[in-house]
Amino acid sequence: xxxxxxxxxxxxxxxxxxxxxxxxxxxxxxxxxxxxxxxxxxxxxxxxxxxxxxxxxxxxxxxxxxxxxxxxxxxxxxxxxxxxxxxxxxxxxxxxxxxxxxxxxxxxxxxxxxxxxxxxxxxxxxxxxxxxxxxxxxxxxxxxxxxxxxxxxxxxxxxxxxxxxxxxxxxxxxxxxxxxxxxxxxxxxxxxxxxxxxxxxxxxxxxxxxxxxxxxxxxxxxxxxxxxxxxxxxxxxxxxxxxxxxxxxxxxxxxxxxxxxxxxxxxxxxxxxxxxxxxxxxxxxxxxxxxxxxxxxxxxxxxxxxxxxxxxxxxxxxxxxxxxxxxxxxxxxxxxxxxxxxxxxxxxxxxxxxxxxxxxxxxxxxxxx
Numbered sequence: 001x002x003x004x005x006x007x008x009x010x011x012x013x014x015x016x017x018x019x020x021x022x023x024x025x026x027x028x029x030x031x032x033x034x035x036x037x038x039x040x041x042x043x044x045x046x047x048x049x050x051x052x053x054x055x056x057x058x059x060x061x062x063x064x065x066x067x068x069x070x071x072x073x074x075x076x077x078x079x080x081x082x083x084x085x086x087x088x089x090x091x092x093x094x095x096x097x098x099x100x101x102x103x104x105x106x107x108x109x110x111x112x113x114x115x116x117x118x119x120x121x122x123x124x125x126x127x128x129x130x131x132x133x134x135x136x137x138x139x140x141x142x143x144x145x146x147x148x149x150x151x152x153x154x155x156x157x158x159x160x161x162x163x164x165x166x167x168x169x170x171x172x173x174x175x176x177x178x179x180x181x182x183x184x185x186x187x188x189x190x191x192x193x194x195x196x197x198x199x200x201x202x203x204x205x206x207x208x209x210x211x212x213x214x215x216x217x218x219x220x221x222x223x224x225x226x227x228x229x230x231x232x233x234x235x236x237x238x239x240x241x242x243x244x245x246x247x248x249x250x251x252x253x254x255x256x257x258x259x260x261x262x263x264x265x266x267x268x269x270x271x272x273x274x275x276x277x278x279x280x281x282x283x284x285x286x287x288x289x290x291x292x293x294x295x296x297x298x299x300x301x302x303x304x305x306x307x308x309x310x311x312x313x314x315x316x317x318x319x320x321x322x323x324x325x326x327x328x329x330x331x332x333x334x335x336x337x338x339x340x341x342x343x344x345x346x347x348x349x350x351x352x353x354x355x356x357x358x359x360x361x362x363x364x365x366x367x368x369x
Contacts, residue, residue, distance in 0.1 A: 023054065023064045024073075028099040031088060032207075033200050036241040038074060038086045093237050100208035104354035131169045142170040179365055180221045180265035182258040183209060186276035187226045187242065188249040198324055199244050202275045205354045209361065210236045217365075223261050227254030229282055229290060233261070248282035248292050252301070255308040255319075262317055270317045271364060273357060277324035279333060280305050297333055305333075309341035319343040320360055322353060 026048065030041040042065065049055050055064075068074045073092045079085045131144055151167040183206055191198040206224050213222045214236075225233045228247025231254040254274070262270045280301045283291045293301065312319055319341045323334045331347055338345040346356055 019055065019059045020064060020067050023061075024068075024095075025099070026054075027064075027068075028092075028096050031092070032096060032100070032203060032240055033197070035243045036088060038088060088240070090237065093240055094211075096240050097207040097211035097236070100204040100354075101211040104204065104208045104358060131171060133166075133169060144169050144171050177269055177365060178219045178267045179217070179269045179271065179361075180223075180262055180267040181209075181213075181270075181361070182223045182225060182261055182272050184231075184254045184258055184272060184274040184276075185224065185226050185242070186249060186254075186274075186278065187228050187244050188247045188278055188281075189244060190249070190278040191244045198277050199242065201353055203239050203242050205275065205357055207236070207239045208354060209357065210239070212358070221265060221267065223258075225254060225257050225261070227251065227257075229253075230284065231257040233257070248290075248294065249276065249278050249280050250282040250284060250290075251276065251280040252283055252304050252308055255305075255312065259308075259312055259315065259317065263315075269365075270315075272312065272317060272319045273322070273361075274319060275322045275324070275353070275357075279330050297329060302333060302336075305337055306340045309337050309343070313341045313343075318364075320364075321345045322357065323347050324353070 023045065026045060027041060030044045031038065034040040034044070042061070045064075046061055049061055055061060065074075069076075071091075072089055073095070074086050075089055076084055077087050131147060148163065148168045151169065152161065152163040155164075155167055156162040185199075185202045185206060187199065191202070210222055210224070213220050223233060224236065224239070225231055226242065227250055228245050229250055231250065234242065251274075255272070258272045262272070279297055281292060281294045281298070283301055283304060285291055291300065309319060319338070320343055321334055321338060323331065323345060325331070326347070334345045334347070344360070346360075
C-alpha cells in the first residue's frame with residue numbers, strides 16, 4: 001500500500017461563480033438604471049451578451065429568464081392594457097438593495113462594529129482605551145482583571161489576598177446611540193440633463209443606506225423623500241422605480257417635509273442628508289400656486305432656503321448637503337446655506353458619492369448631534 005503524505009495542494013484558481021449569478025449581477029444593475037422596467041433591462045442584457053458573449057450554447061438569456069421565474073425574482077402579470085407582462089418581485093427589490101450595499105459599503109476601508117458610537121462614554125461595546133471605577137450596573141465582562149488585582153494588592157497588601165468593590169476598574173466603552181435620518185433626493189429634470197445620469201447613483205445610495213440601517217442599525221430610522229415642484233415620501237420598495245420628472249427644484253418643500261417627519265421621531269439624534277445637483281428654483285405659495293425662476297439664483301427663493309436651514313439648526317437638526325454641481329455661484333449658495341445651519345457640505349461628482357454618505361453617516365454616530 002502506498003504511503004501517501006498529507007499536505008497542502010496548490011491548484012490554479014477556478015472561478016466558482018455560476019453563469020446565472022454573473023447575469024444576475026448585471027440584471028440588478030440594469031433594472032436599477034431602467035427604473036424597474038424588466039423588458040428594457042432584458043433588452044440591454046441581450047445587447048451586452050451579443051457584444052461580450054456572456055452566455056454560451058448551454059445557457060442562454062432565455063434560460064436565465066426561466067431561472068428568474070423559478071427562483072421568485074420575477075412574476076408574470078396582466079398589464080392595464082390587457083396584455084401580459086413581467087414584473088420584478090419583492091425578492092428582487094431586496095436583492096437590488098443588497099447589491100447596492102455591497103457595491104458601496106464594500107468599498108469602504110473601515111467597517112463599523114455593528115452599533116453606532118458617540119464621543120460620550122457609557123454603555124457600549126467598543127473600548128475607548130481608558131479605565132474608570134466600577135459602577136453599579138456594569139457587567140463583569142467589562143472588568144479589567146489585571147488592573148483590579150493590582151489595585152487589590154496595593155490597597156490591601158500581598159500577605160492575604162482581599163478584593164473589594166473599590167478595587168474594581170472597568171474598561172470604558174463608547175455610548176451607543178440611535179439616529180433618525182431623512183434622506184432627500186432631488187428628482188428635478190436637471191438630474192438627467194447634460195448627458196449624465198445622476199438619479200441612478202442617488203437611488204443606489206438610498207437603497208444601500210436603507211439596507212444597511214435595516215440590517216446593521218435596526219434601532220435607527222430612515223425616511224426617504226423626493227423633491228421637485230413639491231415633496232413627498234417614498235417607500236423603500238419604491239426606490240428601484242424612482243424616475244426624474246419635468247420638475248423645478250423646490251428645496252424648501254423638501255426641508256419642510258423632512259423636518260415634519262423628524263419632529264415625530266423620539267430619537268434625540270436627528271439629521272438630514274440632501275442629494276441635489278441644481279439650484280433651488282421653485283416655491284409653493286400660500287394660495288397653492290408656484291413661484292418659479294430658473295434664471296440664476298432668485299433672492300426670494302434662496303432667502304427662504306436660508307431661513308429653513310436656520311430653523312433646522314434651532315431644532316438641532318444638522319443638514320449635510322451633497323452637491324453634484326461645480327458651478328461657482330451654486331457652490332456659494334450651498335456655503336451660505338450650510339453656514340445658516342452649521343451643517344456640512346460636499347461638492348462632488350457622482351464618483352464616490354455613496355462612500356462619502358456612508359462614512360458621514362457613521363462618523364455622525366460617534367458624536368451626539
